[in-house]
Amino acid sequence: MYGAWRSAYGIAEAYVSREETMLNTKTHEFADARVCSKIPRCSAALAVAMAAVMGAGLPGPAQAQDEEVTELSVWFAREYTVPSREQLDRFEQETGITLSVDVQPSDNLFQQLIRMRDAGLELPDVVHLDGFLRPVVAEAGVVAPVQDIVDTWQEEDPEGFGQIYEATWNDAMWNDELIGMANTASMEEVFFRTDWLEEAGITEPPETWDDVLEYARAIKEVQPDVVPFGWWAQRGNGANHLYSSMSAMGVEFDGSIPDLRGEGGQYWIDFVQTLSREELISPEAVAWNDDNMRGGFVASNIGMMLDSAPTSVGAQDAGLEPDTNFNLVPMPTSRSGESEDGVIVAPARTFFITADAVERGAKDEAGLVFRFLMDPDVALYLMLEGADPHRTDAVLADPDSLNQWLPIWDEDNVEAFSNMGVFPVDLDFPEAEDLMERLNEFAVANPDMDPMAVADEWQPQFDSIRED
Structure with a gap:
């Protein structure tokens, strides 16, 4: 092969x-x-x-x-x-x-x-x-x-x-x-503005990926002028956040190749589309990279994001206080709370x-x-x-x-x-990473497309890497 x-x-x-x-x-x-x-x-x-x-x-x-x-x-x-x-x-x-x-x-x-x-x-x-x-x-x-x-x-x-x-x-x-x-x-973690969520009556950290979406919706209600969730989709900046979030949501991998048609793959596609469809992310997300996201959170223009813990130092330097203004928790490994679906990798x-x-x-x-x-x-x-x-x-x-x-x-x-799992990588990683970035951009730009139709369009492209 x-x-x-x-x-x-x-x-x-x-x-x-x-x-x-x-x-x-x-x-x-x-x-x-x-x-x-x-x-x-x-x-x-x-x-x-x-x-x-x-x-x-x-x-x-x-x-x-x-x-x-x-x-x-x-x-x-x-x-x-x-x-x-x-x-x-x-x-x-x-x-x-x-x-x-x-x-x-x-x-x-x-x-x-x-x-x-x-x-x-x-x-x-x-x-x-x-x-x-x-x-x-x-x-x-x-x-x-x-x-x-x-x-x-x-x-x-x-x-x-x-x-x-x-x-x-x-x-x-x-x-x-x-x-x-x-x-x-x-390790990617969920950063969230505790003060804005308290305005919406939420005082506990998110425990599932469904919670993450609900918390972003709540921030949109109480802070309509900010970006609720700092998702980014600019290509050429790596796909670590995509592999990490997919793994935590329960996407199955064959080496670096994701299974987009499985339950985890369908959930991840729908999650990204929902962020875009409900305007929970920036309309410029396809032009954003991690620096845009990180800078926006530190500047109090973003309510939630996925990032590694050391970014909290920059947030504190900008005047945000842990617990009072923000907090961070490990990414959930359950989609809805009914079961443990994924694993944290980094x-x-x-x-x-x-x-x-x-x-x-x-x-x-x-x-x-x-x-x-x-x-x-x-x-x-x-x-x-x-x-x-x-x-x-x-x-x-x-x-x-x-x-x-x-x-x-x-x-x-x-x-x-x-207790992290193994980051999914193999000899096909360079090509798979490039496809992963393009898939992310596509999901953000096509929020109303059926998730299985997205998988049917993109899974063959991933699978073809194995056949080259």
Whole structure:
């Protein structure tokens, strides 16, 4: 069923082409600094683990080369995902390994890796990529399986390892192999104006997707000059919110391909059409992106939206107060309240160990970087710098840490985040994501079309991806 383009090189070229197109539509600000940044307290378990690694000897290529690894190259996707200088210095003190750090834009990093590999250049030892790239980096042979180093981690630090959420590993699987560490994720939540809903007599948060629609209708009644719900449908900005909302509503997926004719698919189509038909979203929604939505909510021009929790900081900076003016809750996983229909998923940024690290005998040492990045002090520091929440109870189940990071989060938010399912992705994701954006635009623009007729028009287009 897979065409010739799904060879390792063909897959890579397909992603490179898509990423170059996306780069032409966005502006990114990144430091390209090889800072060899070196950053507060790193767990002493790293030193113990390093001693165990060096004492036991390294398997495979490391034994053949018999060279001590004293430096690792790590490429990060964003500046705010890089540990502080003090923490990196502590890592070097405890392990004897210097981390040479480079910050590269994640939208551009994969194509760089492919071109470097094809040119015979040495790849970095650890790379940071969007999780939806895991099928292609695995098929392209750029990254290595990591189950062995994760097993060693669990054996040597069972207490710390036990606090890491299963989604960290489930979101990094491909073809039944663990190929990375998906340690952070951006979970969509329902933001809502509590003060406006109170005007309508509503004091409880939405518990179902039917509630979400009813709450948007209530806001329209009491605040006729605002946009009740901040749905957006501009193409070229990704489809994470579409995959996340579909999964929560119970849409079934075959990899990245949705079943639009099933109950969940029909509900999602009707939900989007209802938002448009009842004028619960902006008439300019097809030209809106997530920045329009986010800015509108912060400016008190929107009553509800789906967004990740850190946006609450911007809302508070604009003068909105949690509970008094707004709140947020995890997306519902029930359509009407009669049953649990869906599951919460979220796109996850993922760290990978490259095949070059294995070839030069540095895989075990690169595994220590995984442990370092999940150290509670490092994780909290990065979250305070702007990184997505880290998938570990060592931070999120600690009241002091949680209060430092995001006081608006409560036990319900943490529980939903800790029990997420797997984000639907496969080798067809680039094409499926593009179709998903076009489907969303179509549903907004055709609110009166029968939902099954919409499915009959679009399902064959998704299915044809499998046949190419």
